[in-house]
Amino acid sequence: MYISQIYVNLDFQGRTEFSGKDRRPNSQGRISGNYKYGPFTKSTMQPDLYLRNFLLLFAFLLRLRLSASIWIQETILIDQPEFGFEAEEKISKNEQELVLDGGFVVPNSNFFGHSFRDYDAESARQSSVENFYRINHINQSYDFVKRMREEYEKLNKVEMSIWECCELLNDVVDESDPDLDEPQIEHLLQTAEAIRKDYPNEDWLHLTGLIHDLGKVLLHPNFGELPQWAVVGDTYPVGCAFDESILHHKYFQENLDFNNTAYNTKHGVYSEGCGLNNVMMSWGHDDYMYLVAKENHTTLPSAALFIIRYHSFYALHKSGAYRHLMNEEDVENLKWLQIFNKYDLYSKSKVRIDVEKVKPYYLSLIEKYFPAKLRW
C-alpha cells in the first residue's frame, strides 16, 4: 500500500478535500511528501482527477472498514464467553500455574465468590445443598439402585433426538450444585465449548461435554419426575462401604445399608479389581445417560462412555478412593475423565453461550455419533 495516511475533509458546501502522506516513489525514485488535493466540487473536478479521487476515496473507505471491523471484533469478543481464556503472556506467573492444557484459565472462585465445590462455605445455597445430600445419602441403597436400573433399562419413556433433550434441560436447575444456579443447557454448552477451545481435534470430547448431564431429564414429568436426590449430586458405589471422602458422609448413618454386613465392608459384594463396570453406582443422571448412549449404539469411544458414567464420582476421580475396584481399562479411561472434570467444573459461570451460533456444529457431531432418534 503506497498511501499511508489519508484525511478527508467535507465542508458545508459539499466540497471535498483529500490530504495525507503519499509514499509513492516519484520518477526519480524518491518518496514524495505530503499532498493535498482539492477542495473539489463536482463542477471544478477535472476528468482525470475523478479516477484519482475515486481511488483515494476507496482507500479511505477500506481503512474505515478495517478499523470498523476491528471495532466489531472487539465488540464480539466482549459478548462471547471467555471462560478466562487469555493469551498466556498476558497472565501473571501466579495465575499461569492454573492454566490447563490448552490455555483454559481456572478461575479462582465461582460466581458466588467462593472456591469451587466448597460445601461448607456460608452461602445462600449451603443449607439447601447439605439438605439435598442428607436425603440422597439416606435413600440411595443397594435395593433402590437395583430397582431404578431395572425400570430405566427398559428405555420405554420417550423417543427423541439428543438435541431435543438438550432443549428439555432448559428448565432444569440442579439443586445439588453450589457453583451454578443456571439452567442446565447453559452448563452443557459452557463445558463443551471450553473443551473445544483446548482440544480442538477431539470432537468426541466436545460432544461428551454437551451430553454428559443430559440424564438430568429424569427430573422431567415425562421421565417419572424423579426427585433431585435420585438424579443429581455426586455418585458413589452401593453394595460396599461408603468411603469417608464422600461429601457429607455422616448422613449415611441413616442409610439402610450402613449397618448391613453384606454391604458395609471394603469390598462388599465386589472383588478386588473387578472393574467399575461391575459396580452398582448410586442412581442418577450419570448411569442413566450412559445407559441411553450405550443401548442406542453410540459410536463414541469407550473413554466418552466412561466420562458420562463416572463424572460425578468425585470420591474416585478427586479423592482416589475405590481404586481397588478398578481394572486396567478403568485406569486408562480415568485419565480422560480427569481432563474432562476440569472443564465440567470450572467452566460454570454466568457467561451465556450463543446457542444458535454453535448449534450447527453440535448437530453435526450428534449426527456423526448418534442415531437421529434415541429411545429414552
Ligand SMILES: O[C@H]1[C@H](O)[C@@H](O)[C@H](O)[C@@H](O)[C@H]1O
Ligand atoms: O452437583 C453436581 C451436579 O449434579 C453435577 O452434574 C454432577 O456431575 C456433580 O458431581 C455434582 O456435584
Ligand SMILES: [Fe+2]
Ligand atoms: Fe453431572
Ligand SMILES: [Fe+2]
Ligand atoms: Fe456437568
